[in-house]
Amino acid sequence: MYGHRWTASFGVSADQGHAWAATLAGLTGAQIANGLAGLVERGDEWPPSAPDFRKLCEGASPEALGLPSTSAAYREACRNSHPAADQRWSHPAVHHAACEVGFSELRSLPEEKSRLLFERAYAVTVRMLLAGEVLREIPKALPASVSVSTPEVGQAALAALRTRMRGVAA
Incomplete structure (x- = not known):
């Protein structure tokens, strides 16, 4: 060259x-x-x-890797952070960065703060891709078996905790 x-x-x-x-x-x-x-x-x-x-x-810029720009990725992450969102992700890197920031933070923090957090997380994610690191998978659905706690299980655990605490106080 x-x-x-x-x-x-x-x-x-x-x-x-x-x-x-x-x-x-x-x-x-x-x-x-x-x-x-x-x-x-x-x-x-x-x-x-x-x-x-x-x-x-x-x-590398995200666009050079075929990823959405940082501002487009931020808008997508904010849109998908709502519980009722369809959550279609353009790339696993956008989902990964959004998870690193936290969906609650993307929804509730002022834009200046959430944008800074996301920009940092997205930049780190892009560097991870460049380094060949594997990003976590986007969940497809809930797992086949989900542990469900009933009121009875919760009341039994609370009763056991009270009994144990009475023993400590005595």
């Missing part, structure tokens, strides 16, 4: 002890591909420094 400009600055062959190798250590193939796409998009004539390239690799 940079031809002689690259080789003049960094040499012809890749050296494992080179500063670039140390700086890019731990990045996934997807992250490096993202960084290369970012370089093509920028169209710079000279290669970036290794730390600048690492920032390009790690800092």
Whole structure:
């Protein structure tokens, strides 16, 4: 991509002890591909420094990954945070970020606060995707068996607790 400009600055062959190798250590193939796409998009004539390239690799926009923008994802999360919502998610990453913030917080906090929380959670989620981490699945429905507590079970537990507390007080 940079031809002689690259080789003049960094040499012809890749050296494992080179500063670039140390700086890019731990990045996934997807992250490096993202960084290369970012370089093509920028169209710079000279290669970036290794730390600048690492920032390009790690800092993908959601749209570059095929995700909704942060503002669109926030609106979707707020819409789906209502208990009566249909909860159709455009991508598991939006659901994951909404769960990290909490549906109650998305519904009840002022927009300035809930937006900041969501933006942070969504950015972390995007970084998780870039790192190849697995996000939790969107629940399809309730589990086959659900534990249901009856009033009798609750009253029995309360009576046992009262008995135990009387023993402690004596």
